[in-house]
Amino acid sequence: MTHGWFMGTARPRVLAHRGLLTAEDVAHGVVENSFAAVAAAHAAGAEYIESDCHLTVDGTVVLFHDDDLSRVADDPRKVADVTLGELESLLADRGGLITLEQALDSFPRTRFNLDVKAKDAAPEVGRIVAPHADRVLLTSFSDLRRRTALAAAESAAPGMRPATSAGSATIGRVLGALASHSSRLVARALASVDALQVPERYRSLRIVTPRLIAAAHRQNVEVHVWTVNDPRDMRRLVSMGVDGLVTDRADIALEVLQGGNPPPPTP
Template structure:
């Protein structure tokens, strides 16, 4: 059964990677995952925003990608060592801080693809997304964090589990199963997933293959490829049959779909 997170949205899915920061916005100092970046994606007509969850020193889930603030604020401290009000001050002229709670409340018609980046954030993320589970996908490179966040959402009374895509370990199991042509192992790796969110290649390994696409689609699992910014790559991947594109240029991807 298709999860409500995916149901009714246009295809191919356009997932705005950390919101939308156009070259002009970047020149003005706006950073990714900021309130301005998510608002720009929403204004452009995006239905899906991919973002990242970290926990501040005072236990607030914020949408920030990196472990530290060097890139986005010129501050070497880790997100986990900074209190909410400090982070808000640092990002005030960079598009504005966005907490997960604010994002879910301020953009009620957006669907959020959330990567749980930090150990210890699972419980708070699960609790916050529980009332919004029909429009949230939870993922992480760590399957342990991903599953812990899903379990936290269930404990918090989510009417259904959020959608999910696999971490590195599960994806590795799937790629091995496809290489061995093991139907049983493939079935096990794809069980309880709603999407595979993958790079086209990882170093010399080709991750996206026709065999992977066929196996995923046979299990009603979508395939979303990241991070795709070149228009010709967008066209090529759409022709190949992928279901979604994670992109820094959601405006360009939407224009190609128009």
Template sequence: MTHPYFVDAPYPRVLAHRGLTVDDAIAENSYASVAAAQRAGVTYVESDCHLTRDGEVVLFHDADLRRVTGDPRRIVDVELAELTALMEDRGGLITLRTALEAFPALRFNLDVKAPGAADAVGVLVAGHGERVLVTSFADARRRAAVESAARHAPPGAVPPATSAGRETIARVIWGLIARSPRLVASSLAGIDALQVPERQGPVRVVTPRLIEAAHAHGVEVHVWTVNDPADMRRLVGMGVDGVVTDRADVALDTLGPASNQP
């Protein structure tokens, strides 16, 4: 059964990678970048979750502040109030709580970056499962967030969708190489999407066999990070269901009028 995250939503999927930033003064994963993505017309925003010293989940990719603010400290060592001040002239800090409340029409694709953030992410998304997908490179962290959401969900709430971590993706690929339908099926059980790069070094990850296997089990395939219009068209032509892109505005124009059906 298709998860509500994908129902009544534009297809192919355009996931705005860390929001949309076309101005160097605006940082990725900032309030302004999420707002810009919404103004551009996207439905899906991809973002990342870290935990501040005082326990607030913030949308931030790196474990430290060096690249975005020039401050070398780790996010886990900085309290929310100070981090808010540091981001004031970079588009504004946005917490996960604020993102869910301030942008009710958006669907969020959340990568849990910090091990300590998994439980807190689950608590916050528990009542928003129909418009949240939870993922992580670490499958254990992904599962921890999904399990936390289940524990804290109100009665009748939909659990969040989930995308496979590295270990699961590796098992799927090995199952295809070994021609083991059983391994592929068991690896994809409970998974709603495979979110992968087209290549990992010299190895091609996205292949017709991977796409076919995923679709046979009701799993979507999203490719990151795709910024070239020709690549967007080529990948969608191969059968992928969506692209994660820094230029969601370009992707929306390139992929043309969206449908609501795969």
């Protein structure tokens, strides 16, 4: 049965990577994964927001990508070492902090693709998303973190399961199964996931191929490619049959897929 995260939305899917930042936003100091960035993606028409989850020292799940604050807030401390109040203050003039609960409550029709970045965040992420399981996909590079968050969600709301995409180990098993030409092993590797979210290439290895896409589709698993910002790449990947694009410029992707004239990329 198809999970609710996939139902009733446009395809190919456009996943707004950490929200949306235009050149004007950047000039005004707005940062990724901020309330303003999520709101901008929503205003542009993005049905899906891709974001990341960390845990503050006082136990609040926030949308934040890096382990520390140096790149986004010019502060060397780790997210896990600051309080919610301290993080709110740091991001007040950078688009505003947004917690996971605020994101789900403030954008009730938006689907969220959530990457669990921190081990300690996984149980709380699962608990928070449980009532919203039909519009949440949980993922992580770590299959263990991903499964921990899924288990917490199912424990908090039995019978309601968020969608999920493969972690690195599962993706490795899929690629190995393809290399061995074993349909049985491919099916086994994909049995517990709803999507493969992968880069087109990893170093010298091409990951996204027609063969991978076809194998995934035979198991009713979608293929989403990250991070795709060039309109030519968007068109090429969609023509290959990928089901979704994770992009920093959801506004461009939506225009491209609707056949319009995309705005210029951010310099």
